[in-house]
Amino acid sequence: xxxxxxxxxxxxxxxxxxxxxxxxxxxxxxxxxxxxxxxxxxxxxxxxxxxxxxxxxxxxxxxxxxxxxxxxxxxxxxxxxxxxxxxxxxxxxxxxxxxxxxxxxxxxxxxxxxxxxxxxxxxxxxxxxxxxxxxxxxxxxxxxxxxxxxxxxxxxxxxxxxxxxxxxxxxxxxxxxxxxxxxxxxxxxxxxxxxxxxxxxxxxxxxxxxxxxxxxxxxxxxxxxxxxxxxxxxxxxxxxxxxxxxxxxxxxxxxxxxxxxxxxxxxxxxxxxxxxxxxxxx
Amino acid sequence: xxxxxxxxxxxxxxxxxxxxxxxxxxxxxxxxxxxxxxxxxxxxxxxxxxxxxxxxxxxxxxxxxxxxxxxxxxxxxxxxxxxxxxxxxxxxxxxxxxxxxxxxxxxxxxxxxxxxxxxxxxxxxxxxxxxxxxxxxxxxxxxxxxxxxxxxxxxxxxxxxxxxxxxxxxxxxxxxxxxxxxxxxxxxxxxxxxxxxxxxxxxxxxxxxxxxxxxxxxxxxxxxxxxxxxxxxxxxxxxxxxxxxxxxxxxxxxxxxxxxxxxxxxxxxxxxxxxxxxxxxxxxxxxxxxxxxxxxxxxxxxxxxxxxxxxxxxxxxxxxxxxxxxxxxxxxxxxxxxxxxxxxxxxxxxxxxxxxxxxxxxxxxx
Numbered sequence: 259x260x261x262x263x264x265x266x267x268x269x270x271x272x273x274x275x276x277x278x279x280x281x282x283x284x285x286x287x288x289x290x291x292x293x294x295x296x297x298x299x300x301x302x303x304x305x306x307x308x309x310x311x312x313x314x315x316x317x318x319x320x321x322x323x324x325x326x327x328x329x330x331x332x333x334x335x336x337x338x339x340x341x342x343x344x345x346x347x348x349x350x351x352x353x354x355x356x357x358x359x360x361x362x363x364x365x366x367x368x369x370x371x372x373x374x375x376x377x378x379x380x381x382x383x384x385x386x387x388x389x390x391x392x393x394x395x396x397x398x399x400x401x402x403x404x405x406x407x408x409x410x411x412x413x414x415x416x417x418x419x420x421x422x423x424x425x426x427x428x429x430x431x432x433x434x435x436x437x438x439x440x441x442x443x444x445x446x447x448x449x450x451x452x453x454x455x456x457x458x459x460x461x462x463x464x465x466x467x468x469x470x471x472x473x474x475x476x477x478x479x480x481x482x483x484x485x486x487x488x489x490x491x492x493x494x495x496x497x498x499x500x501x502x503x504x505x506x507x508x509x510x511x512x513x514x515x516x517x518x519x520x521x522x523x524x525x526x527x528x529x530x531x532x533x534x535x536x537x538x539x540x
Numbered sequence: 541x542x543x544x545x546x547x548x549x550x551x552x553x554x555x556x557x558x559x560x561x562x563x564x565x566x567x568x569x570x571x572x573x574x575x576x577x578x579x580x581x582x583x584x585x586x587x588x589x590x591x592x593x594x595x596x597x598x599x600x601x602x603x604x605x606x607x608x609x610x611x612x613x614x615x616x617x618x619x620x621x622x623x624x625x626x627x628x629x630x631x632x633x634x635x636x637x638x639x640x641x642x643x644x645x646x647x648x649x650x651x652x653x654x655x656x657x658x659x660x661x662x663x664x665x666x667x668x669x670x671x672x673x674x675x676x677x678x679x680x681x682x683x684x685x686x687x688x689x690x691x692x693x694x695x696x697x698x699x700x701x702x703x704x705x706x707x708x709x710x711x712x713x714x715x716x717x718x719x720x721x722x723x724x725x726x727x728x729x730x731x732x733x734x735x736x737x738x739x740x741x742x743x744x745x746x747x748x749x750x751x752x753x754x755x756x757x758x759x760x761x762x763x764x765x766x767x768x769x770x771x772x773x774x775x776x777x778x779x780x781x782x783x784x785x786x787x788x789x790x791x792x793x794x795x796x797x798x799x800x801x802x803x804x805x806x807x808x809x810x811x812x813x814x815x816x817x818x819x820x821x822x823x824x825x826x827x828x829x830x831x832x833x834x835x836x837x838x839x840x841x842x843x844x845x846x847x848x849x850x851x852x853x854x855x856x857x858x859x860x861x862x863x864x865x866x867x868x869x870x871x872x873x874x875x876x877x878x879x880x881x882x883x884x885x886x887x888x889x890x891x892x893x894x895x896x897x898x899x900x901x902x903x904x905x906x
Binding site: 437439440442443444445446447448449450453457458461462 | 596597598617618619620623624625627628629631632633634635644645648649692693696
């Protein structure tokens with residue numbers, strides 16, 4: 259019999275990933291943090307004069323509205339993904355074993371194509387003379403061409419489309435572990451189907467629900483590509499605002515401050531989730 | 541009441557259930573009386589678990605009728621049946637405490653919480669789990685989990701308690717204790733118990749009556765003693781306890797005694813069985829504990845005797861287990877109690893006379 263190798267005999271294996279994290283993640287983050295307290299130069303450079311103005315100017319209603327819209331869209335995306343993903347994950351988890359692999363594979367298949375390309379495809383579907391509008395008017399359901407593209411609804415559709423798999427996978431993992439005899443036991447103990455769901459299925463799949471919500475909420479809140487292509491100028495989200503500050507306005511200190519407020523928001527939301535669901539769920 | 545007695549708890553009439561192409565339960569007709577401990581015994585795949593699931597309502601029969609307490613169960617879902625099931629793996633809700641598990645059925649029934657508390661306490665007392673009500677199932681031993689499962693079902697005071705291999709997950713010592721406890725519990729609450737098991741000892745010890753199932757069919761229904769002493773078929777004889785058998789042909793029938801010719805051995809006698817005719821091929825079966833071993837041949841004609849060689853002698857405390865080789869090279873098992881400490885035991889390789897009373901043998905049609 260071979261003895262297993264204790265992890266601590268190879269401490270140097272930790273060095274490359276640790277170094278990568280420190281130099282590629284930690285250092286730039288500190289740099290951005292420092293810049294967020296600097297002042298914008300006249301021609302877009304950075305002047306190292308300490309100021310809190312970058313943070314106070316976020317309180318401008320214009321920016322607060324963008325934050326609010328981002329939060330609202332991210333919450334809505336998470337809720338819709340949960341409502342759509344739960345039945346889907348449940349059906350997959352209860353399918354015969356040999357079907358489960360195929361169905362999961364189908365859920366992941368969109369990842370084979372670049373996200374940008376898939377978002378462009380949605381532009382073709384959603385624009386006024388696009389696939390959806392043409393189909394609906396051909397069916398006689400709408401009289402006038404539908405103007406979905408460049409609205410919040412288009413952004414929402416794009417976000418739900420993009421992040422649904424991140425909801426389905428952890429939900430599947432939780433539901434697949436659920437012992438079917440527990441559902442039968444509840445049924446046998448006079449529970450009606452909706453009571454079986456509320457009292458047994460939901461509490462036991464809570465870790466999956468929380469993991470899925472975190473995995474959908476965080477990237478939705480900071481989404482950039484989807485609102486940029488599907489939302490246009492009127493449906494800006496925080497991600498677009500940050501990009502705008504860095505590359506268009508060339509106000510790096512303000513862009514950095516926005517980034518940190520976003521991070522703080524995500525962290526706060528995450529801590530809330532973890533407290534709600536117990537730390538073991540992540 | 542078309543022939544069904546008023547004390548029937550469960551009546552199954554010509555019930556058939558198919559799973560795909562296999563017939564899990566095949567034209568099963570069975571009446572279980574009120575207040576009896578009824579065991580359904582069979583090997584895995586015999587259809588006994590399907591029978592239980594049909595009674596619980598998780599599956600609906602393809603043909604035939606089931607009625608419980610006089611009510612037809614056609615299309616009645618599990619949550620509206622007067623039965624509760626104790627699952628094989630207990631199926632306790634892992635996110636609920638013991639008390640919450642036990643209270644679940646009463647809550648779903650919509651009982652006022654003022655009534656639920658005392659009922660739960662009473663049920664926990666009945667299964668000796670007082671003081672554990674705030675534990676989670678994962679914090680309990682296997683035996684305690686089993687008692688929670690019992691309490692969770694019995695607290696609802698069902699007309700029938702269904703048990704799926706209730707002792708299967710327990711170790712041997714605990715199983716023996718629970719056999720006695722379960723039987724005592726059933727007598728105390730007076731509810732009809734229907735217990736599915738593959739363990740013949742369990743079935744014999746606990747049940748008032750039992751049914752033996754094989755390939756979806758009911759082979760025999762009777763008291764443990766009837767099934768053990770008068771098995772209706774070779775399968776029942778071999779499945780219930782150990783049985784020795786000799787294949788032969790009926791040569792003559794005189795009154796209640798049949799004479800059977802066995803190749804390589806000669807003539808043996810056994811009581812006749814129903815529908816026996818001369819010339820029929822039969823199995824002469826005899827339980828190991830009904831055999832006697834002796835160094836001297838019998839002088840009394842009421843006994844059968846065969847000269848055998850002791851192949852193996854195994855000491856097992858209360859009795860000796862012998863494997864003996866018959867002249868036709870069949871190996872039989874014999875059990876001789878070690879009651880008389882002075883009696884000389886046989887050693888492997890010795891010759892001996894194997895004897896049994898004619899009335900202790902059972903003839904089974906081949």
